[in-house]
Amino acid sequence: MHAEMNVLRFAQPGDEIEVMRFKKCTHAMTMAKPCNHCTQAMISAGIKRVKYTDWSGKWIIMNL
Numbered sequence: 656m657h658a659e660m661n662v663l664r665f666a667q668p669g670d671e672i673e674v675m676r677f678k679k680c681t682h683a684m685t686m687a688k689p690c691n692h693c694t695q696a697m698i699s700a701g702i703k704r705v706k707y708t709d710w711s712g713k714w715i716i717m718n719l
């Protein structure tokens with residue numbers, strides 16, 4: 656199960672979700688873009704905005 660699917664159990668419509676992913680070895684933040692499956696699930700749950708970290712650990716905002 657992906658982290659996004661887990662958090663959707665607690666999310667309310669209109670919520671913003673933040674997704675962070677860390678490399679196992681260095682714990683540096685890395686690409687955490689939700690996959691298509693999770694994105695569809697978040698849209699169905701009424702989530703309006705997702706923030707995720709890119710390869711360099713910077714935040715990307717995705718409006719759904």
Ligand SMILES: [Zn+2]
Pocket residue numbers: 657659689690691692693694
């Ligand atoms: Zn996913």
